[in-house]
Amino acid sequence: MKTEPMQGKIIATQYMSLDGVIEDPVGMEDSGLGDWTGAFSRGPLGDKFKEDEIRDAEALIFGRKTYDGFAAVWPTVDGGYAARMNALPKYLASRNLKSPDWENTTLLDPDIVDAVTDLKQKTAGSILIFGSGSVCHHLMRNGLIDELSLIVYPVILGRGLKLFPDNMKETFQLIQNIGLNDSLLLLRYRLASH
Numbered sequence: 001m002k003t004e005p006m007q008g009k010i011i012a013t014q015y016m017s018l019d020g021v022i023e024d025p026v027g028m029e030d031s032g033l034g035d036w037t038g039a040f041s042r043g044p045l046g047d048k049f050k051e052d053e054i055r056d057a058e059a060l061i062f063g064r065k066t067y068d069g070f071a072a073v074w075p076t077v078d079g080g081y082a083a084r085m086n087a088l089p090k091y092l093a094s095r096n097l098k099s100p101d102w103e104n105t106t107l108l109d110p111d112i113v114d115a116v117t118d119l120k121q122k123t124a125g126s127i128l129i130f131g132s133g134s135v136c137h138h139l140m141r142n143g144l145i146d147e148l149s150l151i152v153y154p155v156i157l158g159r160g161l162k163l164f165p166d167n168m169k170e171t172f173q174l175i176q177n178i179g180l181n182d183s184l185l186l187l188r189y190r191l192a193s194h
Contacts, residue, residue, distance in 0.1 A: 008123030009146040010061070010116070012136050013053060014163055016150045021160035022133055025153075028069045033160050037153055043181025046151060053149065054084050058125035061108075061116065063132035064094040070130070071102035091119060093135050113142045120144070137165040147190050148172065154183040 015025040015037050027035035042050070062070065067090075074085045090105040093112050100107065109115040116139060119127065129136055129145075139145050150163075172189035180186055 008058065008120045008125060008127050010120065010127045010129065010139065010144055011053075011147040011149055012129045012140075012145050012163070013149040014131065014136075014151070016152050016163055017155050017157045017160075018152065019156045019158065020162040020164065021157045022131060022136075022163045023161035025131075029065060031160065033157055036155050036157060040153055040182040040184055042151065042184060045178055046180040046184060046186060049149075049178075049186055051081060053126075053128065054081060054088075056126055057084075057088060057128045058123050059089045059091060059119070059127045060085075061091045061093065061119075061127060061129045061132065061135060063135040064092070064097060066131035067092050067094070067097075067100070067102070067105075071100070071105075075102060091115075093132075112138055113144065116144050133161040133163070136163065140168060140170070141165060143191075143193075145191065147175075147188065150187045150189075151180065152185045152187060 014022045016022050017036065021033070023029070024031040024033045025035075025037040027033065027038070070085075074082055086103055088104065090102060091108050092100050092105055093108045095110060097107070112135070129139075136145065148163075171192040173192050174187065175190050176186065176188040178186040
């Protein structure tokens with residue numbers, strides 16, 4: 001019996017406010033939203049989830065703004081999480097940056113749909129997207145995000161880039177929900193059609 005080759009799955013892993021905002025959770029993007037996650041602690045379960053998530057990942061996809069923030073910090077951090085983040089293959093969606101300097105970073109082809117479809121076919125495991133709202137929007141509209149991992153913070157921001165683009169309709173299935181410290185909630189969903 002012939003088996004289909006294993007295909008990677010794209011997981012958008014996000015910090016999200018109650019009103020769906022994912023923009024600038026640590027206040028590094030000059031959005032005016034401030035550090036809206038800083039007053040909260042994920043606690044041991046949340047920390048374990050984030051550590052397991054990066055350990056099990058095969059690659060990362062970034063938009064330019066998130067990439068710039070991560071590339072400025074993670075190469076200077078010590079420890080196992082940082083070492084894994086720095087070692088993983090990273091794929092950057094950017095039309096302006098021509099030579100990224102964070103180790104193991106490759107520019108994606110400007111046709112991001114084709115580039116990510118190809119990446120999924122060449123990757124057997126999880127491909128994470130941290131932040132990168134515009135990339136998430138584009139991939140969602142084209143059915144390329146397979147799962148969502150959301151840590152929901154008990155704040156309403158009233159403005160900011162939201163996870164889901166306007167006029168998007170889709171159905172997801174809950175695959176995990178865990179209460180974390182400080183009234184945070186971990187919610188994991190799988191695209192219902194997958």
